[in-house]
Amino acid sequence: MGAVLKACTLLEHFGAERPVWTLNDLTSASGMNKTTVHRLMATLIHAGWVARTEDGSYRIAMPVFEIGAAALAELDIRSAAKPFMSELATTFGNTAYLMVPAEQGAVCIDLLEGRNSLVVAGINIGSVMPYHAAAGPIVMLAHSRALREEWVRADLPAITERTTTDVDDLVERLDEIVKSGYSVSNSDYLPGVAAVGAPILGRDGSVVASISVGGRAEEFEGQTLTVKIEKVREAGARVTRIVQALPRG
Numbered sequence: 001m002g003a004v005l006k007a008c009t010l011l012e013h014f015g016a017e018r019p020v021w022t023l024n025d026l027t028s029a030s031g032m033n034k035t036t037v038h039r040l041m042a043t044l045i046h047a048g049w050v051a052r053t054e055d056g057s058y059r060i061a062m063p064v065f066e067i068g069a070a071a072l073a074e075l076d077i078r079s080a081a082k083p084f085m086s087e088l089a090t091t092f093g094n095t096a097y098l099m100v101p102a103e104q105g106a107v108c109i110d111l112l113e114g115r116n117s118l119v120v121a122g123i124n125i126g127s128v129m130p131y132h133a134a135a136g137p138i139v140m141l142a143h144s145r146a147l148r149e150e151w152v153r154a155d156l157p158a159i160t161e162r163t164t165t166d167v168d169d170l171v172e173r174l175d176e177i178v179k180s181g182y183s184v185s186n187s188d189y190l191p192g193v194a195a196v197g198a199p200i201l202g203r204d205g206s207v208v209a210s211i212s213v214g215g216r217a218e219e220f221e222g223q224t225l226t227v228k229i230e231k232v233r234e235a236g237a238r239v240t241r242i243v244q245a246l247p248r249g
Contacts, residue, residue, distance in 0.1 A: 006032065007040045011049070014060045022057045077200065077209050078110050080242040084211060084235040089114035092228060094215035097123070097195075099136040101147060101207060105129050106137035109209075116215070123190075123214075132156050132170060133163050134189035135197030136212035142177035143199045143207040162188045182233045184225070186217050194220035196228045198236025203244045211236050 013021060013029055023041070027034045041058055044050040051061040078098060085096035093116035099106045105128040123129070131141040131151045141147050152174070156165045164170045177183045186194040195214030202208040213232055220228065 003040065003043075006036065007044060010037065010040055011044070011060070014058075020053060020057045020059045026058065076246075077239075077243060080246075081110070081200070081209070081211055081235075081239045082112075084239055085110065085112045088112075088211075088213045088231060088235060091231065092213055092215070092219075094213045094219065097136050097197075097212045097214065098209060099129070099140065099212070100209045101140050101144065102128065106131055106134075106140055106210070108136075114215075116219075129189070130157075130159065132165070133159050133185065134212075135183045135185040135195035135214065136210040137197075138174070138185065139177055139183035139197040139199050139212070140207045140210045142174040142183065143201070148174065159189055160187055160191055162186065164188065182229050182236075183212075184220070184229070185214075186220065192217050196220065196225070196232045198232045199240075200236055200243055201240045208243060209239075211239060 010026060010030055010032075013026060021029075023034065023038060026041070027037045030037060032040075041050060045052065045058075049061055050058050053059055077100065081098045085098060088094070088096040089112040093114035095114060096112045097108055098110040099108050101107075108123060108125055108127045108129070111123070111125060129137045131137045131147055141151055148171075152167060152170055154167055156170070157163075158165050164173055181198065183197045184194070185197075193214060194217040195212050197210050197212035199207050200209040200211060211232065213228060
């Protein structure tokens with residue numbers, strides 16, 4: 001089992017940004033010793049999953065692409081995001097949400113509750129939320145020019161006393177979200193409820209969904225909040241890579 005996991009770790013280094021690796025570079029990047037890397041790569045070559053280039057470097061072989069293509073053909077955003085939502089819910093005990101943009105607001109299309117989840121009234125699968133509050137909706141608003149043109153206006157309602165309704169303040173917040181790659185909300189949609197959200201982007205860079213984790217506001221403070229931000233950002237980036245690799249429908 002250990003050898004299989006190490007081999008999978010080596011395969012994870014290959015990607016569109018770097019499809020070819022030398023033995024020395026792969027050894028340095030993986031943190032394994034050179035003998036182990038050489039042995040595992042030789043096994044993967046024998047299995048047909050890896051091939052050697054003319055200069056002796058390693059590249060992914062065709063069977064990996066065939067398996068990946070078959071898996072991707074069956075994926076949609078919900079199934080692509082599910083394992084990452086499960087990881088967030090399990091790690092933090094909060095509720096993980098997947099939302100997609102719609103004309104009338106952000107639509108929750110999936111959620112997974114953790115062991116310590118706060119039951120959030122009014123946020124269920126199918127719920128439609130305004131874009132200017134809560135982490136999942138507002139991170140999509142930040143990344144969509146079309147949504148900004150429609151939603152950033154002077155008559156936005158204050159859902160709670162902490163909802164951002166001033167246009168200048170909202171635009172400043174949205175711009176900061178784009179720069180940082182995540183959003184944090186605290187009691188701006190429901191009192192005492194906080195969340196962290198990250199965008200899921202399509203091939204053309206447009207926002208197609210958001211992934212977020214929410215719960216009691218006191219569970220989103222200090223170092224705990226820092227860790228949640230890191231994990232949610234990572235989840236958004238990984239789902240983005242999967243979505244961008246989906247075959248064009």
